[in-house]
Amino acid sequence: MSRSRPTALSAPLLSSLSPPEPPTRSHRLRALAAVCLLAVLVVRIDVRTSGRTRPPTAVRLSAVEAFQAASGGPAARWAPEAVRAAGHALRDALLAWSREESRLLPLRDFRPVSARLTAAAAVARDAARLGGERRARAVEAAEKAVADARSVEVQAAALLAATSLPDGQREHLQRARLLVREAEGLLREDEVEAAGERADRAAADLRGALGPPLEAAGRYTSREQIASWRRWVEETRAFSRSTGQTVILVLKEKNRLVLLQNGSPVRTYDAEVGRNALGVKERQGDRATPEGRYRIVKKRDHGQSGYHRALLLDYPNAADRARFAAAQGRGEIPKGEQIGGLIEIHGEGGRGRNWTEGCVALSNPDIDDLFSRVDVGTRVTIVGGDGRDGAFSDLLARVGGASNAAP
Amino acid sequence: MKRIFVLPALAGLALLSVSCAKEPTDALTAAQSALAAAKTAEAADYAPAALAAAETASAALQAEVKAQGEKFALTRSYTKAAELATAAKAAADKAAAEAVTGKEQMKTEATTLIAGVRSSVAAAKAALAKAPKGKGSAADIEAMKGDVTTVETGLADMDSALAAGKYKDAKVKAQAAKATLDKIMADVQAAIDAKKGAKKK
Numbered sequence: 001m002s003r004s005r006p007t008a009l010s011a012p013l014l015s016s017l018s019p020p021e022p023p024t025r026s027h028r029l030r031a032l033a034a035v036c037l038l039a040v041l042v043v044r045i046d047v048r049t050s051g052r053t054r055p056p057t058a059v060r061l062s063a064v065e066a067f068q069a070a071s072g073g074p075a076a077r078w079a080p081e082a083v084r085a086a087g088h089a090l091r092d093a094l095l096a097w098s099r100e101e102s103r104l105l106p107l108r109d110f111r112p113v114s115a116r117l118t119a120a121a122a123v124a125r126d127a128a129r130l131g132g133e134r135r136a137r138a139v140e141a142a143e144k145a146v147a148d149a150r151s152v153e154v155q156a157a158a159l160l161a162a163t164s165l166p167d168g169q170r171e172h173l174q175r176a177r178l179l180v181r182e183a184e185g186l187l188r189e190d191e192v193e194a195a196g197e198r199a200d201r202a203a204a205d206l207r208g209a210l211g212p213p214l215e216a217a218g219r220y221t222s223r224e225q226i227a228s229w230r231r232w233v234e235e236t237r238a239f240s241r242s243t244g245q246t247v248i249l250v251l252k253e254k255n256r257l258v259l260l261q262n263g264s265p266v267r268t269y270d271a272e273v274g275r276n277a278l279g280v281k282e283r284q285g286d287r288a289t290p291e292g293r294y295r296i297v298k299k300r301d302h303g304q305s306g307y308h309r310a311l312l313l314d315y316p317n318a319a320d321r322a323r324f325a326a327a328q329g330r331g332e333i334p335k336g337e338q339i340g341g342l343i344e345i346h347g348e349g350g351r352g353r354n355w356t357e358g359c360v361a362l363s364n365p366d367i368d369d370l371f372s373r374v375d376v377g378t379r380v381t382i383v384g385g386d387g388r389d390g391a392f393s394d395l396l397a398r399v400g401g402a403s404n405a406a407p
Numbered sequence: 408m409k410r411i412f413v414l415p416a417l418a419g420l421a422l423l424s425v426s427c428a429k430e431p432t433d434a435l436t437a438a439q440s441a442l443a444a445a446k447t448a449e450a451a452d453y454a455p456a457a458l459a460a461a462e463t464a465s466a467a468l469q470a471e472v473k474a475q476g477e478k479f480a481l482t483r484s485y486t487k488a489a490e491l492a493t494a495a496k497a498a499a500d501k502a503a504a505e506a507v508t509g510k511e512q513m514k515t516e517a518t519t520l521i522a523g524v525r526s527s528v529a530a531a532k533a534a535l536a537k538a539p540k541g542k543g544s545a546a547d548i549e550a551m552k553g554d555v556t557t558v559e560t561g562l563a564d565m566d567s568a569l570a571a572g573k574y575k576d577a578k579v580k581a582q583a584a585k586a587t588l589d590k591i592m593a594d595v596q597a598a599i600d601a602k603k604g605a606k607k608k
Contacts, residue, residue, distance in 0.1 A: 064463050072459035076451060091466045097472030102482075164546065167553055174557045178583050185579030193575070275546055287546070355547065 029397040056114035063117040066124035075131025082127035089120035146197035152206040164275035176205035217392040226387035236381040250382040253390030272361040275378040277354040284340030294380045308347030428557030441499035447575040457502035458545040464495040520579035520581035527588040539602040
């Protein structure tokens with residue numbers, strides 16, 4: 001058999017049986033390009049669907065706004081530690097943002113950054129809420145302190161309206177009242193802590209200033225003193241009942257003059273007493289209205305009195321003189337001082353406050369009416385009060401100073 | 408042949424990276440100083456919102472600088488940091504300016520109020536000097552004169568508060584004093600009116 005040459009029919013068969021050719025350089029490059037293209041496609045799809053490379057701008061803005069609201073609001077003063085924590089959280093979140101932004105685009109993942117910004121916003125809102133709560137509590141405390149100071153001021157104002165005070169006491173009270181105004185102003189200016197401190201100081205000063213006059217007013221709630229006054233009133237009423245005579249009762253702290261006939265009240269007049277309404281007359285010039293049992297010794301009609309009309313009383317009586325002498329003997333009243341006199345029931349009143357130098361003042365129509373109903377010799381009993389109510393016993397009840405109070 | 412150009416290209420790239428990799432120290436310092444100045448100007452009291460914005464801008468700047476610092480030197484870029492530093496300084500300057508303005512306004516308000524108290528004290532003294540001295544009113548007038556003196560002695564505290572920069576305190580003291588003096592003037596006027604009314608009778 002002879003060897004034959006490969007024919008056209010056997011060439012493909014032969015080639016299929018021969019080993020494959022190794023890949024050429026261009027094949028390799030094409031394969032690499034295809035893989036890169038595929039990888040880019042995958043990354044692109046991933047980026048599009050997950051959004052991880054998209055910076056969460058809105059979340060960042062929200063976090064920044066939350067921090068600014070906290071640090072620019074009440075929390076900066078009332079919850080500084082919480083604001084600092086919010087600041088740290090925001091800084092950490094912004095750092096994470098910057099780091100992510102620095103990476104190659106396909107490698108970025110802002111999702112954790114978004115979570116950190118959301119958390120930072122929450123910390124800031126908590127700080128704002130905490131600051132708001134603390135401020136609200138402080139405002140409540142300051143308002144309470146101001147209200148307390150105001151209530152003490154009302155007592156001081158009532159005292160000032162009812163009686164005059166020695167210059168030093170009045171100045172002390174007025175300075176304390178200015179402090180109350182300052183506390184109110186500080187509260188308006190949102191200086192809450194300062195307002196509370198000022199109000200506390202004002203209340204303490206007011207209580208201190210009220211101390212001496214309230215001590216002097218203590219006799220208006222003293223059992224012994226009230227019992228004495230009630231006894232005088234009852235004796236005067238009994239006298240009017242038994243004799244049918246007209247008598248006058250003056251109750252100083254009630255600012256009232258009562259006309260009794262046959263033991264029963266027939267007229268009641270508003271009466272204003274001495275500027276030193278708290279005190280009882282001891283000496284000339286003390287501006288106090290005396291307390292005791294007196295009589296009308298003279299009626300001064302128009303033209304005879306500088307106060308429209310007047311009823312002169314027999315102050316000082318024997319009891320007053322004895323008391324004055326005893327006080328001088330004890331050294332309580334200097335030897336050169338006089339007991340005083342010219343105590344009247346007169347007109348030119350109706351001023352709504354205690355203003356006389358010791359007399360009892362009625363309005364002109366009232367003194368006209370009284371003038372026509374009384375005579376020389378009419379009994380006049382002047383007492384501090386009846387222990388039930390009145391300017392000073394009410395004040396003492398409000399401040400709790402009635403330590404020896406009558407029932 | 409191509410290799411001749413590779414080395415210079417690489418060197419050029421390296422140079423470029425280094426120039427962008429330098430921290431903008433001057434701008435950073437300026438931004439920090441501006442923020443400190445805003446706090447010194449009491450922006451926390453007088454421009455809290457503006458200070459908060461400045462602090463936020465500073466936080467963003469610090470974050471960017473730190474992030475760049477953590478990167479490989481050749482890949483760093485402080486361009487954005489430089490921009491943030493400019494913005495942070497501007498925000499801090501704004502806060503400081505607002506604080507100065509706010510403080511100046513408060514100072515002016517307090518100064519005006521204190522001057523008003525001085526005028527009211529003088530007016531009250533003049534009114535009391537001419538107040539009708541009717542029956543029993545002399546003691547009232549003396550008491551009111553004492554009240555005016557009490558207010559007048561408070562002027563020293565107002566001046567001290569103003570000098571110490573405690574403008575709100577000076578303001579509320581002046582307002583309290585003015586309210587007291589207004590009451591005194593009203594009482595004096597009421598007494599004058601009452602006297603006129605009595606004369607007409």
